[in-house]
Amino acid sequence: MHSHTIERWKVFELSLDGPAAGNPFTDVTFSAQFKYRNRVLEPDGFYDGEGVYRIRLMPDMPGVWTYVTKSNHPELDGHTGEFTCTEASPENHGPVRVRNTYHFAYADGTPYRQIGTTCYAWVHQGDILEEQTLATLKDTPFNKMRMCVFPKHYIYNANEPVHYPFERDQAGQNDLTRFDLLFFRHFERRVEQLDELGIEADIILFHPYDRWGFATMPAEVDDCYLRYTVARLAAYRNVWWSLANEYDLMRAKSMADWDRFFRIIQERDPYQHLRSIHNCYQFYDHNKPWVTHCSVQHSDLEQVAKWRDLYRKPVIVDECGYEGNIEKHWGNLSAQEMVRRFWLGTVHGGYVGHGETYLHPEDILWWSKGSQLHGQSVPRIAFLRSILEQGPVDGLDPMTTIYPNASGREGKYYLIYYGLHQPAEQTLELPGGPYRIDIIDTWEMTITPLERFFEDKSQIQLPGKPDIAVRIQKA
Amino acid sequence: MHSHTIERWKVFELSLDGPAAGNPFTDVTFSAQFKYRNRVLEPDGFYDGEGVYRIRLMPDMPGVWTYVTKSNHPELDGHTGEFTCTEASPENHGPVRVRNTYHFAYADGTPYRQIGTTCYAWVHQGDILEEQTLATLKDTPFNKMRMCVFPKHYIYNANEPVHYPFERDQAGQNDLTRFDLLFFRHFERRVEQLDELGIEADIILFHPYDRWGFATMPAEVDDCYLRYTVARLAAYRNVWWSLANEYDLMRAKSMADWDRFFRIIQERDPYQHLRSIHNCYQFYDHNKPWVTHCSVQHSDLEQVAKWRDLYRKPVIVDECGYEGNIEKHWGNLSAQEMVRRFWLGTVHGGYVGHGETYLHPEDILWWSKGSQLHGQSVPRIAFLRSILEQGPVDGLDPMTTIYPNASGREGKYYLIYYGLHQPAEQTLELPGGPYRIDIIDTWEMTITPLERFFEDKSQIQLPGKPDIAVRIQKA
Structure with a gap:
């Protein structure tokens, strides 16, 4: 061809x-x-x-x-x-890169505001569920999907995958010297389909939730698998490399292994797609030069600004807990709390990831298998995305001088978020006005402009209820 | 007499x-x-x-x-x-002491479960407001009041006190060698009236919010003031000594001053009433021997167990934010969040303090002036108190082996709190049963017993909404 x-x-x-x-x-x-x-x-x-x-x-x-x-x-x-x-067609913006230290943009300069979700094992569920997942994604705000190459073994994930990454014999033994071509053709087709929906594929190369031996392969096989995967997938513009989900739970791998994996990808990927590694407890040292951005699991979104300072890279809190009702602590946030965490991460200068874990009679939970969404956070996350898209192209940096939970661009744009706090008034001191001010109800998804322009220092009235934000824009 | x-x-x-x-x-x-x-x-x-x-x-x-x-x-x-x-009459249990390292009891052995509130300057507001405060307190669950000796100068606190602690001349100059007797008689009458309501008086001896010079007196005056105050007040059984509100904001005092103040009180108080010191940012070293318990300002109640381990003393988070709607971040929690913080502190093995800061046309905010309550958290805090009073007399210690946010007494009693999490089910493994289980809605204030007894290991169903707790008691 x-x-x-x-x-x-x-x-x-x-x-x-x-x-x-x-x-x-x-x-x-x-x-x-x-x-x-x-x-x-x-x-x-x-x-x-x-x-x-x-x-x-x-x-x-x-x-x-x-x-x-x-x-x-x-x-x-x-x-x-x-x-x-x-030349690229108008809807083709190229791969996503780091821009302005803490933010992202497509190669053509279009800002990319990460609004992620997670369906770890969606490509292992068979065509019916997988096509349902794609149909669901079409109507969501998500522009990044965290997804594993290897199948997943865990609670609610007892099923076998349709394809396996390596050839297998009748007894189910992997031949770790031969890749399964149906597996990889299928996988890259799904990556392509995400691209058609404008979704970046954050491809998770290793993870600990395994019963097939993929978490404990010999080093030569790991390296060969990485080279093969990069060779097949790097030319897709929406690829991101996530070295692992919860690397620190993979007992068989040492820190030297992770460093080597990063370097293999760095050497083999001609396009230098984004590279990160996701923790369970202990962060990898995101200061290492091959890490392009921080991929974080943490429930306290108010720490994002601290991590920005520490690593001088964009911070994506891929996993801050999921909307749902399972008994695991990380999988039973209310929709309200999921939305709050998106806003908190945003006003601390970072980006956040969604997931959903509602109990399902057939164990089809979005966070792992995709299919359908059952919660209430997604429309509110879409509302946040629309606000970000109306915001400054250079991204939001923390602006704690005006309020503890605020971000923006000095003199141009400020976004304050009150979350569980419910002030009825707010004194603002903003030279360089006039400014237009909007009161945003992040749960009801309303934007109410204040009638008068704002200058220098004065007090504005607020609704005195939770989940309110204030947007301030140079008039 | x-x-x-x-x-x-x-x-x-x-x-x-x-x-x-x-x-x-x-x-x-x-x-x-x-x-x-x-x-x-x-x-x-x-x-x-x-x-x-x-x-x-x-x-x-x-x-x-x-x-x-x-x-x-x-x-x-x-x-x-x-x-x-x-002999003491039945309602007189004596002063409160530390018991079981992390908890409190009255001198007669009756458990004391601290449910505090704060009205810093209520004794400086004149009889009408002060009597209203006492009338309000009568119908609340509070059994401890944080209150300052010195008047308060701060936002919403522009008024002069009725009495001053030292004699003053016409020009308003303090004579720091002569105490004002009306002031002290009035103050001790209020302490006595709190006792009549079953409320401990956590007497704050110094604080930074001052325009009269009381925050910057010479060391000899400080020491003389402490000795005089102890001489007058130590015989009241409901007295606790709080060295300061936000000691770390008092620039004129050194750490050596605070240590000396503690020792003066320790030497002069024959009854060894409880002694603590409250921070704004930086904790005092609560390991020092004269500190009987930790008095903490912090918004993260999930850290209580860590502080217990660090200091091996009871932890009271006196100030974790207040229910209200003022613009200060610490004074605009929703009632729901105030109640959550009480529960969180409780299931991490500590005790929590309430405060209320709703804007008021005459600047009468409960947190400083007392008077009336306008919020919704207090009935829920009363509900929590009633649950604690039905609980183990030895107090609740963290039980993180059964759930991250759980406390109790091993094999006898467990209290799990889900807060913003909303599991629809919970697997429990509890040897030594049978146990009775209640589902508690901490906001609706309902207690729903499960019909069957619980043995060993099984799964219980939960409402799948926020603000739920589970109580497990040996049958």
């Missing part, structure tokens, strides 16, 4: 026939050098079964690109060609 | 005539030795104006007590006498 034109930040794919004998996954090396003027990208190719080898590129500059393949096998070595990269 | 019989833990008072010339407050020393068998108590006396000197004793053993006075002035020296201490 030699496309001669390809849109910027879409996937150019080259297929070549090569050897099928032996073990092509381990015996054959295959890559290509892609060039646009003085820019060179050199992705790895991968074996895709039945003697077919593929290599994928996400061209990031419009213009004519040339390539030449490299392999230890003559059939695959030295192929050359060229293609034209065209 | 020579009473010849006095009830145990009530105030025996001896009055003698002495010198009125010079400065009796500073020139005359006066004390007495009181003896019951081999027990000796030696309180200081005090000058009460117009040549009258008084000395007060709270006898703590029934039987015949004798005394002999001591003074540097012959008129007051060497007076002897005796009186009979009778």
Whole structure:
């Protein structure tokens, strides 16, 4: 499949026939050098079964690109060609990058305000549930999905996956030297479908909830799996690499393993997609240079500003508890509390992740299997997203001088959030006005503008009930 | 006034005539030795104006007590006498002491479960408001009042006090060598009236909110003031000594000052009433031997168990925020959140304090001036008190093995609190049953017993909404 034109930040794919004998996954090396003027990208190719080898590129500059393949096998070595990269279509903004130290933007400069959700094992549930998940996502505010490559073994997760990442024999033994191609084709199709919905795929490469042996593979297999996964997936613009869910619960891995995994991805991913690692208790040292942003599990969103200061990177609290009613402490927040945590994380200068864990007669809980949402927080999270989208393109930084829970851009925009507090009045001192002020009811989803402009210092009246925010914008 | 019989833990008072010339407050020393068998108590006396000197004793053993006075002035020296201490009447339980390391009991062994409130300056508001405060307190669950000796200068507190602790000239200059007797008689009458309502008086000896000079007196005056206050008030059984409200905001005092103040009180108070010191930000070192319990300002009640472990003393979070609607972050909690904080502190093995700060057209806010209550938390706090009174006499210790927010006594009694969490089920593993289980709605104030007894391990159903607690009692 030699496309001669390809849109910027879409996937150019080259297929070549090569050897099928032996073990092509381990015996054959295959890559290509892609060039646009003085820019060179050199992705790895991968074996895709039945003697077919593929290599994928996400061209990031419009213009004519040339390539030449490299392999230890003559059939695959030295192929050359060229293609034209065209301008991106309007809805294609490219991959997400860090911008302004603590924030994100797409490659074309469009701000990206992370509003995440989590369905750890949604790609392992079969087509009916998986398509239902995609249909549900279409009507949500979520622009990032945390999802595992490996299937999940845990409470409410007793089912077997449809596909396994490695070939298996009749007895269910994994052949850790051979990847299952149906598995990976299926997985990357789901990643692509998320992209069609404008959702970044935060791909969780390892996790501890395992009964198949994927959490305890030998180091060579781990490394080979990472290289193969990067080779297949890195060209998808919506890919983020999450080294692990709860890395600190994976007893078989050492800190040196995690560092090595990061470096493998850093070396193999030509596009330098975002990289993070998610904790259960103990944070990984997010100051390490290969970490692009903090992926945090913590219930206290008021600490976000502290972590920003500590790591000088964007902070995403991917897991702050989930709306639901299961007995696990992390899975039984009220919808109100889930929404409060989104707002708190926001006004401390960070980004927050959603999850939902309502008991279900067939154990279909959104947080792991996707399917449908049953809670009340999502419309309020969508309301928050709409407010963020009307906000400053450079993102919100903590503004504690005006209130403990406030963020914004000095002299231009302020968002104050009161949460469980219910002041009936607020004195504000804001030079550089006039400002327009809106009273926001974060639960009822109303925005009520104050009639008069605000100048310098005065007191405004507030509803005196919980879950109120105030938005202040330079008039 | 020579009473010849006095009830145990009530105030025996001896009055003698002495010198009125010079400065009796500073020139005359006066004390007495009181003896019951081999027990000796030696309180200081005090000058009460117009040549009258008084000395007060709270006898703590029934039987015949004798005394002999001591003074540097012959008129007051060497007076002897005796009186009979009778058994306490049923409603008189004596002073409150620490019991079981983390808890409190009255001297007669009756458990004391602290349910405090705060009206810092209520004794400075004049009789109409003050009597209204007493009338309000009669119908509340509160058994401790935090109250300042010195008047308060702060937002909503612009008024002058009715009385001042020192004599003043026409220009409003304090004579720091002469106490104002009307002030102290009035103050101790209010302490007595609290006792009549079963309320402990947590007397705050210093505080930073001052425009009269009481926060910045010379060390000799501070010390003299402490000795005089102890001499007048220590014989009241419901007295607790709080060295300060927000000691760390008092710039004029050093840590050595606070240590000295503690030692003065420790030396001068024959009854060793409870002693504590309250922080704004930085805790005093509650491990110091003169601190009987931790008096804490903090909004995170989930830290109580940690402080218990650190100081091995009872923890009272006197100030965790107040129900109200003022713009100060500490004074605009919803009633729901105030109630949650009481429950959270309780299930982490501590005790909590209430306050109320609703805006008022005449600036009469309960937290400072008393008068009337306008909120919704107090009936729920009363409901909690009734639950505690039905609970184990030895107090509640953290029981995190059964749930993160749970306390009780092993094998006998457990109280689990879910707060903002809303599980629909809970698995419990409790050997040593059978147990009776009640589902408690902490906001609706309902107690719903489960129909069957609970044994060993099983799952109970819960309402799946916030603000629920579970009580488990050995059947």
